[in-house]
Every structure is written in C-alpha cells, then in structure tokens.
Amino acid sequence: MTTAPMILDARACARRGRPSARQRGVAFVLVLWVIAMLAILLGSFSLVARTESLQSRHLFDSTQARYAAEAGLNLAVFELRKSDPVQQWIGDGRPYVFNYGDAKIEVRITDDSGKIDINAADAIRLTSLFMTRGLELDQAEAIAAAVIDWRDPDDDAQPNGAEISEYKGAGLSYGPKNAPFDTVSELQQVLGMNYALFSALEPSLTIYSGRTDPNAAYASTPEALMATGCEREQAEQLIQLRQGMSTAEIAAAGLTGCDGTSPIVAGGGGLTYSVKSRATLLNGASTILDATIRMGGVSVAGRPFVILRWRDGETS
Structure with missing residues (x-):
C-alpha cells in the first residue's frame, strides 16, 4: 500500500533536481556571451600586436x-x-x-x-624673381622693397617698402629685423610674402653665396x-x-x-x-x-x- 506514494515522491524529487528549460536557456546565453567576450579580447590583442608590429617596421x-x-x-x-x-x-x-x-x-x-642670395640681391633682381611666379610689377616691387627694408639697418622705408609702421598697420605684432636674414625661411615674415609664393621660390634662394646675381x-x-x-x-x-x-x-x-x-x-x-x-x-x-x-x-x-x-x- 505504501509503494505508490514513494514512487511519486521520487519522481517529484527527480523533477526538482533537474534544471528547467528556462534555466538551460539562460546558461546557454551566458556561455555565448563569455565566448563573445573572449573573441573580442583576442581580437583586440591581435589588433594591438599588429599595430605595434607595423609601427616597429615603419620605424625600422x-x-x-x-x-x-x-x-x-x-x-x-x-x-x-x-x-x-x-x-x-x-x-x-x-x-x-x-x-x-x-x-x-x-x-x-x-x-x-x-x-638668388636674399641678403645680397638688389631691388631689381628681387623684383624680377617675384615676377617669375606671376606677380604684377607693382606687387613684386613692393615685396622686393620690403625685403630690403627687412635686412637694412635703418628705419627709413624704401619707396613702396615696409618699416615698423606698415607692419603695425597690417595688424602684425612685429616689425622688420633691420639685419641680414639668418635663414631663408625667415623670408616668410616679410610683409607681402605668403607661403605659396615662398614655397615656389625656396629652391632658388640662399643666404650663403654673397652674389648679387x-x-x-x-x-x-x-x-x-x-x-x-x-x-x-x-x-x-x-x-x-x-x-x-x-x-x-x-x-x-x-x-x-x-x-x-x-x-x-x-x-x-x-x-x-x-x-x-x-x-x-x-x-x-x-x-x-x-x-x-x-x-x-x-x-x-x-x-x-x-x-x-x-x-x-x-x-x-
């Protein structure tokens, strides 16, 4: 008479000890997330290693x-x-x-x-040089005069030239050096000069020859x-x-x-x-x-x- 209830209790216990379908689904999702995270970490490590390898190769x-x-x-x-x-x-x-x-x-x-030595060339030679890049005569003469005013020791402006008042009038915080150019790139600071013009002329310029021509x-x-x-x-x-x-x-x-x-x-x-x-x-x-x-x-x-x-x- 007692055998049937005992069998029922055993079946209930077995059902309670076995995970449900919902629990199995959650565990499966967690496993997928762990695998995805490991894949991301591995991919990140691989990317960092490759980047460092490329950087090392580039440096070498x-x-x-x-x-x-x-x-x-x-x-x-x-x-x-x-x-x-x-x-x-x-x-x-x-x-x-x-x-x-x-x-x-x-x-x-x-x-x-x-x-062309920008410390030795005269206004005529400098004007001709600037006109080779398509500048009009009056604009080329003005930049040539500004170059001479930059390198000469006085504060007297050349005709169409530029001394301290012209630089301040252009909103610049500096004026002419009143001394020879120390580098060719210093020419970029002369009033009227721009980077495009300087870049085009730089291969033709020097401060070391001392020649007028x-x-x-x-x-x-x-x-x-x-x-x-x-x-x-x-x-x-x-x-x-x-x-x-x-x-x-x-x-x-x-x-x-x-x-x-x-x-x-x-x-x-x-x-x-x-x-x-x-x-x-x-x-x-x-x-x-x-x-x-x-x-x-x-x-x-x-x-x-x-x-x-x-x-x-x-x-x-």
Whole structure:
C-alpha cells in the first residue's frame, strides 16, 4: 500500500533536481556571451600586436632609409672633393643615382652660387624673381622693397617698402629685423610674402653665396635664371642642356647665358652646396635628407664639411 506514494515522491524529487528549460536557456546565453567576450579580447590583442608590429617596421624602415640618405650626402662630399674635373660631380642640380645595400639613392647637388642670395640681391633682381611666379610689377616691387627694408639697418622705408609702421598697420605684432636674414625661411615674415609664393621660390634662394646675381653655370631652377633675364622656356632648355654635359663638355661647347654673350664656366662656383638625398627601400619606403653644407676644414664631428642647414625625415 505504501509503494505508490514513494514512487511519486521520487519522481517529484527527480523533477526538482533537474534544471528547467528556462534555466538551460539562460546558461546557454551566458556561455555565448563569455565566448563573445573572449573573441573580442583576442581580437583586440591581435589588433594591438599588429599595430605595434607595423609601427616597429615603419620605424625600422625610416631609420634604415634615413641613414642610407645620409650615406648619399657623404658620397656627394667625396665626389665633390675629387680633383679630376671629369670624375667630379657637378653641383647644378642634375641627379646622381646609385644603389646602397637594399636602397636606391638619388642625390641632387646645387652650388649655392647658382641661387638668388636674399641678403645680397638688389631691388631689381628681387623684383624680377617675384615676377617669375606671376606677380604684377607693382606687387613684386613692393615685396622686393620690403625685403630690403627687412635686412637694412635703418628705419627709413624704401619707396613702396615696409618699416615698423606698415607692419603695425597690417595688424602684425612685429616689425622688420633691420639685419641680414639668418635663414631663408625667415623670408616668410616679410610683409607681402605668403607661403605659396615662398614655397615656389625656396629652391632658388640662399643666404650663403654673397652674389648679387646667380651663377648661370649652377642655377638649377628656371626662376633663378629668369631673374637674370631669361624667358622660362629658354631657362628650362639651358638647364636641360647643361645638365647633360660634363664640365669639359660645357667648356668645349661654349655655352652662354641668356644674354647670348656671357660664357658659362662650370668651374668657378663656391664652397657652399645644397644637397638633397632621397633613399628608397625595396618596399617603397623613402626618406629625403635636405642639407646645406660648406666644404673645407674639418668639423667638430670629424667631417670635411660644416653643416649650415639640416632637414630630414621627409617621407613618402
């Protein structure tokens, strides 16, 4: 008589000890959430690891390319110091390409005597230079006068020039330096100058030659030659022709400047050079080193040249 109730109680207990369908569903969802969280954590870790790997690779490539570009600069100095004019590299902006390890290096050297010296050029030469970029005569004359007012020691404004009152009238908190330019980039502070104009002219400018006119044998930009009276097409043709010849060939060919009479002699430059060295690795990473050096003597670092300007790390 007691067997049936006992069986019923056992079945009830069994039902109470077994999880319900609702409980099983909640547990399944929790398991899915845990798996999702683990997947997110693993993905985040993988992304961080990949990012750090790419950063390390970029740093390695940049460093390798930078030192390869510096090797190009040192080779340029070595080639410029050669006494044989046939083997000596010419500083007229022509490219010299060679391999260094896994890097391809292109070096361009410009003798700064072929540039416009903004500390020495007169108003006529500066006006001609600014007009090469499309400025009207009155605007070019005003900027040229402002350049002279910036570098001269007095406070007397040139005709159409700019001294302290003109700078204040333009809302600027500074005035002309009344001293020579210390860097080419300082030209951007002159009243009337803008970044677009400066960027277009910067390769044609220097503060190191001391010449009133650029040396046509080394001018590497049309603007530098156009400032001396060349037409743009004439200047481009002269540069192209000259860069395809050696020093001896230039002398033998009897090349002349834009006036048709002044001979071009590629042997009477200065000791200051602007060197642009681009190193490109096999994977496409590249770095540009842009420096101005002065040959002669031995620097503190033991180099046979002195660094006057140094800009590197420009990558593409």
